[in-house]
Amino acid sequence: MNHLGYYLRRTLQGFRNEWGTNLATVLTLSVAFILVGALVTVAVSLGRQVERWGGVDQFQVTAYLQPGAPPGAADQLRQALSGMSEVRAVRYVPGDEARKRLVDAFPEERDAWKSLDSSFFPGYVEIGLDPDRADEAHYRQLVGRVERLSIVEQVETHGDWYTSVLGIHRAARVLAIALGSLAIFATVFVVSHTIRLNFYRRRRQVEVLRMCGATPWFVRIPFLLEGLFGALLAAGVALGAIALFVEAVRGRLVDVAPVLGNSPIQHLPLVAWGVFLCVAAAIGLTGAWVSVREALRA
Numbered sequence: 001m002n003h004l005g006y007y008l009r010r011t012l013q014g015f016r017n018e019w020g021t022n023l024a025t026v027l028t029l030s031v032a033f034i035l036v037g038a039l040v041t042v043a044v045s046l047g048r049q050v051e052r053w054g055g056v057d058q059f060q061v062t063a064y065l066q067p068g069a070p071p072g073a074a075d076q077l078r079q080a081l082s083g084m085s086e087v088r089a090v091r092y093v094p095g096d097e098a099r100k101r102l103v104d105a106f107p108e109e110r111d112a113w114k115s116l117d118s119s120f121f122p123g124y125v126e127i128g129l130d131p132d133r134a135d136e137a138h139y140r141q142l143v144g145r146v147e148r149l150s151i152v153e154q155v156e157t158h159g160d161w162y163t164s165v166l167g168i169h170r171a172a173r174v175l176a177i178a179l180g181s182l183a184i185f186a187t188v189f190v191v192s193h194t195i196r197l198n199f200y201r202r203r204r205q206v207e208v209l210r211m212c213g214a215t216p217w218f219v220r221i222p223f224l225l226e227g228l229f230g231a232l233l234a235a236g237v238a239l240g241a242i243a244l245f246v247e248a249v250r251g252r253l254v255d256v257a258p259v260l261g262n263s264p265i266q267h268l269p270l271v272a273w274g275v276f277l278c279v280a281a282a283i284g285l286t287g288a289w290v291s292v293r294e295a296l297r298a
Contacts, residue, residue, distance in 0.1 A: 010222035015229070018198050021194055022230055026230055026233050029280075030238050032183045033239075033280065034237075034241050039180075041245075043172035046169035061142060062125070062155070062157070064153050064154040065123055066151055073151050074125050077090055077151070080145065087127060087129060090126070099120075143155055187231070188287045188290070191283060191284055191286075192291040194230070195288045196292075198223065199291065224289060224292065243267060
């Protein structure tokens with residue numbers, strides 16, 4: 001316990017004495033973490049949009065049935081699409097439910113929707129695709145097959161919106177992985193360089209400790225804690241900035257792209273925050289470990 005207090009005092013003293021270098025390091029790490037975190041947030045939000053459009057309640061393809069279509073029309077559609085493995089769900093929506101959805105989506109027009117007779121709202125069938133299997137070719141094939149059915153009067157699709165979101169999601173996911181990998185190596189190097197610089201500035205203190213019989217771990221731990229605390233501080237700043245970014249962008253995206261729903265971009269889940277902090281801690285410890293190990297060998 002006494003050693004822990006000593007380690008913490010040495011760490012805080014090191015931060016205070018080398019505040020300029022440590023501040024520059026924290027800001028550099030924060031920028032890297034913000035870039036990666038923002039890209040991950042966008043990728044995850046787009047993934048949710050793709051999943052939502054392929055889920056049970058929101059579908060990529062809407063088939064309006066011919067007037068007087070039999071009640072089993074949805075079953076006929078399901079049978080016609082049974083050979084397409086990327087089709088995940090086929091659901092019939094009667095006119096009453098269609099009107100209720102419009103009322104929920106546009107509450108300011110509630111009285112107008114309710115004044116219309118239920119026959120004004122035709123029944124339709126929603127067809128959902130599995131985003132893990134579907135691509136643009138499957139999407140176009142599905143639309144063509146549905147349009148050829150005699151029980152279908154009109155097919156409505158998200159068309160280019162879905163294709164664009166799916167493509168951007170895949171590109172953002174690849175870019176997030178590539179940029180994240182690059183950022184890990186870059187931030188480890190930054191932490192390592194900073195801790196090495198701090199080590200050599202306190203080399204006389206280290207030599208005195210070693211002459212007094214201090215073990216390598218006794219010398220090493222305060223520097224490891226400096227790397228750890230600096231990286232965690234940078235990660236906290238980054239997460240705060242990303243949260244502000246989401247709040248600032250969310251409302252504007254709703255106005256620009258209402259098809260994306262009321263929450264086109266969402267905060268990362270708490271699990272992702274925990275993973276983010278763990279990765280930052282690993283970066284800080286790794287960078288500090290590498291620099292101190294090399295400095296002690298010199």
